[in-house]
Amino acid sequence: MAKMMRARGTGSLSRSKGGPYVARWTGADGRSRKRSTGTSDRRDAEAILASWLQREARVRMGLEAPGAERMAEQLARPLRDQVQEYLAAFERQEIRTAGTMRVRRSIFRTFLRLSRAVLRREPMLRDLTGDLVERVMQCRIEEGKSARTANTQRQYLLAFAMWATDDGRADFGRLGRKVRRRNEDRDRRRVRRALSIQEEQALLAIAGARRLVYRMALETGLRRSELASLHWSDIDLDRGIGRVWNSKVGRHDEFNLLPCMADELRANRPMFVPGAAPRVFASVPTHRTIRRDLERAGIARIDQDGRIIDLHALRGTLGTRLAKAGVAPQVAKEVMRHRDYRTTARHYSHLTLLDQRAALEKALEAPAVLLAEGTSGQVAAIPSTSRGTSRGTSQGANRVISGMLGATVAKADSIAPSPQTLSLRDFVRQLAQRCELVLQSRPVGTIGAVG
Numbered sequence: 001m002a003k004m005m006r007a008r009g010t011g012s013l014s015r016s017k018g019g020p021y022v023a024r025w026t027g028a029d030g031r032s033r034k035r036s037t038g039t040s041d042r043r044d045a046e047a048i049l050a051s052w053l054q055r056e057a058r059v060r061m062g063l064e065a066p067g068a069e070r071m072a073e074q075l076a077r078p079l080r081d082q083v084q085e086y087l088a089a090f091e092r093q094e095i096r097t098a099g100t101m102r103v104r105r106s107i108f109r110t111f112l113r114l115s116r117a118v119l120r121r122e123p124m125l126r127d128l129t130g131d132l133v134e135r136v137m138q139c140r141i142e143e144g145k146s147a148r149t150a151n152t153q154r155q156y157l158l159a160f161a162m163w164a165t166d167d168g169r170a171d172f173g174r175l176g177r178k179v180r181r182r183n184e185d186r187d188r189r190r191v192r193r194a195l196s197i198q199e200e201q202a203l204l205a206i207a208g209a210r211r212l213v214y215r216m217a218l219e220t221g222l223r224r225s226e227l228a229s230l231h232w233s234d235i236d237l238d239r240g241i242g243r244v245w246n247s248k249v250g251r252h253d254e255f256n257l258l259p260c261m262a263d264e265l266r267a268n269r270p271m272f273v274p275g276a277a278p279r280v281f282a283s284v285p286t287h288r289t290i291r292r293d294l295e296r297a298g299i300a301r302i303d304q305d306g307r308i309i310d311l312h313a314l315r316g317t318l319g320t321r322l323a324k325a326g327v328a329p330q331v332a333k334e335v336m337r338h339r340d341y342r343t344t345a346r347h348y349s350h351l352t353l354l355d356q357r358a359a360l361e362k363a364l365e366a367p368a369v370l371l372a373e374g375t376s377g378q379v380a381a382i383p384s385t386s387r388g389t390s391r392g393t394s395q396g397a398n399r400v401i402s403g404m405l406g407a408t409v410a411k412a413d414s415i416a417p418s419p420q421t422l423s424l425r426d427f428v429r430q431l432a433q434r435c436e437l438v439l440q441s442r443p444v445g446t447i448g449a450v451g
Helices: 042-060 068-075 079-093 098-119 130-142 147-166 197-206 208-220 224-228 259-268 287-297 311-324 329-336 341-347 353-373 395-415 424-441
Strands: 002-005 012-015 021-026 032-036 241-246 251-256
Touching: 012 042, 021 042, 042 068, 079 098, 079 147, 098 130, 098 147, 130 147, 197 208, 197 287, 208 224, 208 259, 208 311, 224 241, 311 329, 311 341, 329 341
Parallel strands: none
Antiparallel strands: 002 012, 012 021, 021 032, 241 251
16 A cells, blocks of 8 residues: 655545545544545645645634534535434334334325425435425325324424434534424314213213223323233222323323222123233224124214314323313313423313303302392401501491492492392393492592492
8 A cells, every 4th residue: 555645734645456545634623534545646645635625724723613624524425314314313212103103104204205206316415405495395284184184294393404414424503494384283184072971871881892992092192002912910909090102202101990890891801811911802803893882883984073082082181071070270281191281282272162151150150049039138357457557447436338349239229120130131230230339439549349
C-alpha cells in the first residue's frame, strides 16, 4: 500500500494497488478519522480531503455544528433505508405486539409508495418536508380514506421525524407545525352508538357460547385485542382484578371484575391450568358473527342516524353507563383506561337528547320541590361577628332587618299563585320577582341572609 504523507495537521492519503485513496486525519474532537475518498485520482483525493479538513476547522471554530457532516450524509440517503432502520430500532426498543408492527409497516409502505408517485423518483431523507407530508395526506383523502386515516399517517411520520432528529440524522423540529391536522369531526366514517339495556339483554340471551365474551366487554370495556390476548394467569378471581396489556400506550392496565362476573369466570375456568396458561377466550367473535348475532337478537346494526354497533360499541356502552350514572370524569377515565378523560367524554359517552332531557329535569326538580313546599316567611339573620367596631351591626338591628325582609317575602308569597300549578317559565318569572322585591327592601350596608 502506497502512503502519501502530507504536512502536519493536513492528514494523509494511502492507496492500495488499483484501489481508491483512503484519507486519514484528526477530527475536531481529537479522534482519528479514516474514510475512503472513492477515487483513484490523486488530485481529486487531495481536494476531497481538503474539504473534509475545512469542515473540521469550521467545527473547531464553532461555525458549524459537530454533527453537520453526518447529518449531510444521512439527508442524502434514501428514505426507504432510513425507515427500515427506524422500524428495526422501534421493534428492538419497544415491547409491541405483532399487530402493532404490522400496522406501522403498512403505513410507512403506503407513505413511500405515495412519495414516489408525488416526486416521481426515489425519495431521500431531505425530501421529508411539510409540503410532501401534506400532499401525501391529500392523496389519502383522494383515495377515499377518512380524515382520521390521514391524521394517523401524519402521526406516524412525525414519530419517525422525531426519531431522526434525536439520532442526529436531520432537524425536523418544526415539521409538526408545518403540517395541519384534518378535521375529523366533519368526516366521521364510523360513528358508534351505545346499546340500551333491553338490547344488551337480547344480545346476551341469544349469544350462546359467546355470551361470556360479550358480557366481559360490556362490564370491563376490554378491546378486541385485549379480549383475544387475555390469559387465565392475568385474572385474580379471589381479588376480582384482571390485568391486560394495553398495546395502544405500551403498558399493563388493571381492571375490576364484579363478583357476579368473577363467579361466572370461575365456573368456566378449566379444572387444570398448565404453566403456559391458556387464553380465557378460545376465539373472539368476528364482524360477521356479530352481525348475525345482532340480527338474531332483533337489533339494528345501523340506526336511522347512521350509527353502528360492533364489538367496540360494547366498550362505548360502558362509557355511556358511567356518564349516565354521574360518575366523575376522572374516575370514568381510569375505568376506561384512558390517559385523558377528554377521550372518554368525547368518544365513549354516547348520550342522546333523551339523556340530556332527563338530566335537565332532574337538575330543575330540586328548586321546584322547594318552592312547592313553601317558605315560612321568616328571614334568618346572620349574627354579627364584629366586636365593637363602627361597621358592626348590633343584634337588635339584625332583628329589625330580619322582620322587614320577612314581611317582604310574605308579601311576595301572598301575591304569587299556587306554585304547584306553575309551568317552568312562570316559576322562573315568579322566582325572579320575589328575589327583586327582597333585594330592593334591604337597607344599604346591611348583612343578612334570606332563609
